[in-house]
Amino acid sequence: MTSFGSDLLAILPELIVVTAACLVLVLDPVTPASKKELLAWISLGALALCIGLTGGQIGMLNMRVFAFNDLVVVDAYARFWKLLLYVVTGLTILMSLPYLKVERLQLGEYYGFTLLALSGMLVMVSGADLLTIYLGTELMSLSLYVMAGLKRSPRSLEASAKYFVLGAFSSGLLLYGISLLYGATGGTKLASIAGAIGTRGFEDPLLLIATILLTVGFGFKLAVVPFHMWTPDVYQGAPTSVTAFMAVASKAASFAAFLRVFVEGLGGLKADWSPLFLALCLVTLILGNVVAIVQTNIKRMLAYSSIAHAGYALIGLVAAGRGMGESGATSGLASVMLYLVVYAFMTLGAFAVIGMFRKGGIEGEEIEDFSGLAKRQPLAALLMLVFMVSLAGIPPTAGFIGKFYVFMAAVEAGLSWLAVAALIFAAVSAYYYMRVVMVMYMREPEATVVDIPQLVPSPALSIVLACAIAGVIIFGLFPNPLVSLALQSVLSLK
Amino acid sequence: MTVPLSYYLMLSGVVFLTGVVGVLIRRNIIIILLSVELMLNATNINFVAFSEYFHHVAGQVFVFFALTVAAAEVAVGLAIILALHRTKSTINVDEFQLLRW
Known part of the structure; x- marks a missing residue:
């Protein structure tokens, strides 16, 4: 059993990202429209701090820290993805600076949502329990639904609505799959699921249905055929910087969680x-x-x-x-x-x-x-x-x-x-x-x-x-x- | 006398399928949102039933989180629908024609 302090230390990058997101959202109303770039620089500063923290540990391949009663694990696999996600988010924010200016879309909450989506992705990649993986997925998706519609043009809002409807539907399927998996194995921790499954194949119908529902739920997030219908519409309608973020960061985080669930669990x-x-x-x-x-x-x-x-x-x-x-x-x-x-x-x-x-x-x-x-x-x-x-x-x-x-x-x-x-x-x-x-x-x-x-x-x-x-x-x-x-x-x- | 586990599973299965069919065939986006809520609540029935069956609370804890997420989802969803309604004055998904559905 670890102490609360060391648990917090394990998720320090997530805490930094969430703090920066809150800071950006609080500062947004008091920042004049011409100075919104300041918020982007705060976000980039937080990301630089995170890159330093995670990047400093990238050499320690055997370090595997469990936190919060095994809900979260920080291992070399999670650090690899986190580093990629910081870099991608940083580049997206940089790309957004001129893009939001020419689109006259200088909204402070844009950066807040980007960071919140990032924190969801970080939770996804280091989730060791289906609960944390689900929560991370939802935090990421909810932020992205809003970001897709930020342009307020009919096309952008339509993309946002489509993304929302199909995303909510897919997370419903994912959650039902998780509940059946809990019923079939008696746990939501990936380790205990793996232990309960052992080598008994699909003779348990609950396990079969749960696996299929999890595949469908993740399939939507990964945009794999036949669960891809939303992708072209949303990518086309969303602001281009958001499209880049969705196409790269959300796909990477979803793949990370997908691999962990299907390999570890x-x-x-x-x-x-x-x-x-x-x-x-x-x-x-x-x-x-x-x-x-x-x-x-x-x-x-x-x-x-x-x-x-x-x-x-x-x-x-x-x-x-x-x-x-x-x-x-x-x-x-x-x-x-x-x-x-x-x-x-x-x-x-x-x-x-x-x-x-x-x-x-x-x-x-x-x-x-x-x-x-x-x-x-x-x-x-x-x-x-x-x-x-x-x-x-x-x-x-x-x-x-x-x-x-x-x-x-x-x-x-x-x-x-x-x-x-x-x-x-x-x-x-x-x-x-x-x-x-x-x-x-x-x-x-x-x-x-x-x-x-x-x-x-x-x-x-x-x-x-x-x-x-x-x-x-x-x-x-x-x-x-x-x-x-x-x-x-x-x-x-x- | 306790209710057997299979009854709960059947109930949740029926509620879940009602939700899935609702999402697939209804065309009003608010009804679609309600159908998604049915799917999420079917999940909660499952979690509570299994939690009772296994005699540990992990499933019930999951329900708290699922409820919170569902509430957040509705808040975001209604905000998007409202913004959409202001620009297009329709919430029928068949009339979303700018991007091919």
Whole structure:
């Protein structure tokens, strides 16, 4: 039994984030509209503090702290995800500075909600009990529902309402699954669930229904086909900086919790859940990649691409479920972690470009708007080119490394055919990513266009783009430190 | 005489399915919200019933948290619906046409 003080110490980063969120919300009404950036800097300061705290412990791979009567665990796996989430949130806030200014959306609560969503994600990744994981998921989702509607335009509000209805429905399913799991195993702690399941497969119908409901609940959050219907609409309607945050941070946190629940809690059922995920993964790859081809709006296209990327990441989990010994499971799970880190940098970069790509007063978000960008703004076109090449998974970018390790994990688990199928869909995806590149480099804008769309430069945007491009190139050329960190972090997941 | 566990499970199953069907077939967003509440309350029945069955309180503690989250969800949901109603003067999900449903 640990003392209350040491419990608080274990969740110090979460406390800092929540305190900063409260501070931002309290200061918001007394901050004049022209000084709202101050609130963003407070948020960034809190994030820097958290990066220091968690980053300082990243080397201590064997340190595993349980707090609050085993509701929360801080292990190497949680620290890996937390570090990613801080960086992603920091970049999102930086990206929002110029974006909110041009959209005339300088709302202090924007930063408050971002931090609250982050605190929910942090609780999710370090939850050792279904209770904490559920609460973290809800805190994240409730903040994101509001953020999606912050623009107050009909389209933004509609996106928010759709996200809310489908999100609330999915958390209802998730919660019902948790209650049945509690009934089938007599506990909500992942460790006690794993102990009660042992190796008894699905003969208990409660366990079967609970697993399916948990999969559906998480499937909505991960935007896996057939639970993806909300994704394109919400990604298109939400403010672009919020879309980037949803596409990257909420997906990473949901994957983190998903892996922990299914490996730590339901690991005994892996022979049963891996075929289920294999089916989900295949339909996700097919539908995500094929439907992305016909999109003309770039935010919608990236929404389908993010669905497809969730499919690639799922390959790692399927491989982990199939993996015979310890090593198979480790490389499968590590490949999922690696994939999401890589995905985070390239997707954030692409959304940063789209958010500040303005046509007159509004966002130029049709793919056609990018016509002839290479002539007008060669640097912007080059950055977009690198992000698109990386999303398509072409070496020497990070996107290739992510796909490479996921496919390797599949081959190791004896699923070579799945790796080949995924490779074919990666080739399909190159078509729609390269279409953006082709439009930028090969086509002239129509002469009748009055407001020629262009990237509006700003210092904050330059920092975000520099970080994103650095991530894409560095992880593409020197992936070894990241790979070994992922491999070692995943060992604590048992 | 105590009520057997299976009765509670049947009750919660019926309430839950009512909620799921409500979300899927009703078109008024307030009714959809109410149906989601039915789903959450079915869960609470489950938790309390199992908690009684196992003779430990973990399930009942979960219910407190679930109730709080449900209340927060309604607050956020009604706020979104209100904002939507002000801009579009409709709360029928079939009339949300800007983004394809």
